[in-house]
Amino acid sequence: xxxxLTHNFDHSACMLAYxxxxxxxxxxxxNYDRAKLLPEGLAxxxxxxxxxxxxxxxxxxxxxxxxxxxLDTQIFHVAEEEFERRVSDAKKELQRLVDTKGTLPPINIxxxxxxxxxEYLNCLL
Numbered sequence: 001x002x003x004x005l006t007h008n009f010d011h012s013a014c015m016l017a018y019x020x021x022x023x024x025x026x027x028x029x030x031n032y033d034r035a036k037l038l039p040e041g042l043a044x045x046x047x048x049x050x051x052x053x054x055x056x057x058x059x060x061x062x063x064x065x066x067x068x069x070x071l072d073t074q075i076f077h078v079a080e081e082e083f084e085r086r087v088s089d090a091k092k093e094l095q096r097l098v099d100t101k102g103t104l105p106p107i108n109i110x111x112x113x114x115x116x117x118x119e120y121l122n123c124l125l
Contacts (some may be wrong), residue, residue, distance in 0.1 A: 005083050012083075014123035018090055021106065021113035024123040087124060094121040 004012025010027050017024040057065075097117040099106065102114040 002053075002085075003083060003086070005080060008083070011087055011124060014120060015083075015087060015090065017114075017123075018120045020109065021104065021115060024119055026123075033055070083123040091121065091124050094118075094124070 004015060006012075013027050014024050016022075069071060094117040096102070102117070104117055104120075106113050106115060
């Protein structure tokens with residue numbers, strides 16, 4: 001089971017490759033600048049803009065919105081902790097395989113599989 005976090009795209013892509021036993025590729029080969037895709041009116045308040053701003057908002061409404069976001073924030077932190085645990089576990093296993101000159105076990109999937117641990121480890125560091 002592979003999960004990722006959009007704000008940690010590079011490690012998420014690496015964990016996906018690791019889970020599917022596909023050779024990891026640099027995300028710079030396929031990634032794009034999301035901020036350039038935003039229309040002018042949304043750019044200042046979008047998380048990918050690099051300039052997120054709450055703007056002028058009534059304090060009472062702001063507190064209500066924050067209260068609604070509390071559960072989302074808690075869920076996010078649980079997901080982030082789980083992702084970091086999985087990345088840490090993968091690094092430990094990959095390092096063990098590199099140190100012992102081992103290979104990853106294949107998974108039950110059709111098609112070629114990349115079983116050399118070093119490239120996965122490199123993309124997680």
